[in-house]
Amino acid sequence: MKKKKTLKKPIKISYARYVTSKIAKTKALEASVKLREYVPITKQMNLESLKQMLxxxxxxxxxxxxxxxxxxVIRVEMAEDGARKLYSYQSGVRLRQFKTFQEMYASIHKLxxxxxYLVQKGIHLLKYKGNRFDLRVMVQQTPLRKWETTGVIGRVAHPSKVVTNFHNGGTLKPVDILLHKYLPANKQKAYVKKLYVLGIQVAKAINARYKGVKEIGVDVALDNELHPWILEVNTSPDPYIFRRLKxxxxxxxxRRYAKAYGRL
Incomplete structure (x- = not known):
């Protein structure tokens, strides 16, 4: 008797939903020609790369x-006083100053x-009431698996810190309040729309390399010319910060989209 043929079950391929490596996500962005102008130079940090970029x-x-x-996260600066160069860095609320690069690097190396670690070109953030701010752009897959930017919110740094993160002392603010000083009200809507488009481009670039990603939070810095810079991409962004919006x-x-793909 001939044996009955058994149908083989299709192999289900699962992809990782979260990407933890910042340099890996940066490389995914740099692979997109459209996004390169928005990505600050980022390198593996060592003595040579820090000295050269500084x-x-x-x-x-x-x-x-x-x-x-x-x-x-540590902010590192080099100032010139005539022929002298002065070095400093801030980690947390502590600012330390040094006369030589070697002394500073030895101190950083201990931390x-x-x-x-990575070293990234510093972007001088715009300020709100004297404190630096950036924007978080939330991008999600819809139930139909299309990418959609679902929200943008501002994050204002604590006066004593170099980071804007809400979970590190930052304050959440609506985008229109933060842009009021820099952009007329009649131009804000078009500008924010560009950020929505940028968010979708970032999501597609990440998803092209990491198929399991369902949502991203893009940290965007604005410079004095309002050029957006992608500081970081988070594949597990906090959705609850958007509850603070009016x-x-x-x-x-x-929340509805996050439930659809199983995050909440």
Whole structure:
């Protein structure tokens, strides 16, 4: 007797939903020609790369390759006083100053130890009432698996800190309040719309390399010319910060989409 043929079950391929490596996400963005002008130069941090980028940009940020809530982020600066160069860095609320690069690097090395750190071109953020701010752009897959920007909110840094993260002392503000000083009200809507489009482009670039990603939070810095810079992409963004917005429909949609793909 011939044996009955058994149908083989299709192999289900599962993809990781979360990407923790900042350098990996940066490379995914740099692979998109459309996005390169929005991505600050980012390199693996070591003595040579820090010295070279600090000499070129005068201010840089170093951050752990894997980390959350702005923990471990350090702002490093080089100032020139005539022929002298002065070096400083701020970690948390503490500012330290040094006469030589070597002294500063030795101090930074004690903080970073054996962890993998990145060095990123410093973007001088716009300010709200004297404190730096950036924007969080929330982008999600809809139930029909299309990418949609579902919200934008501002994050104002604590007066004593270099990071804007809400979970690190930052304050949440509506975008129109933060842009009021820099952009006329009749131009704000078109500008924010560009950020919505940028968010979708970022999501597609990340998703092209990491198929399991369902949502992203894009941290966007604005410079003095209102050029947007993508500081970081979070694949596990906090949706609840959008509850702080006056328009409750925004969080309602974010929550509905998050439930559809199993986040909430």
């Amino acid at each position: 000499s070129q940009y005068k201010m840089v940020y170093i951050k752990p390759n894997v980390g959350m809530f702005g923990n471990g 970073t130890k054996k962890r993998n 328009d409750k429909r925004i969080f309602a949609k974010i």
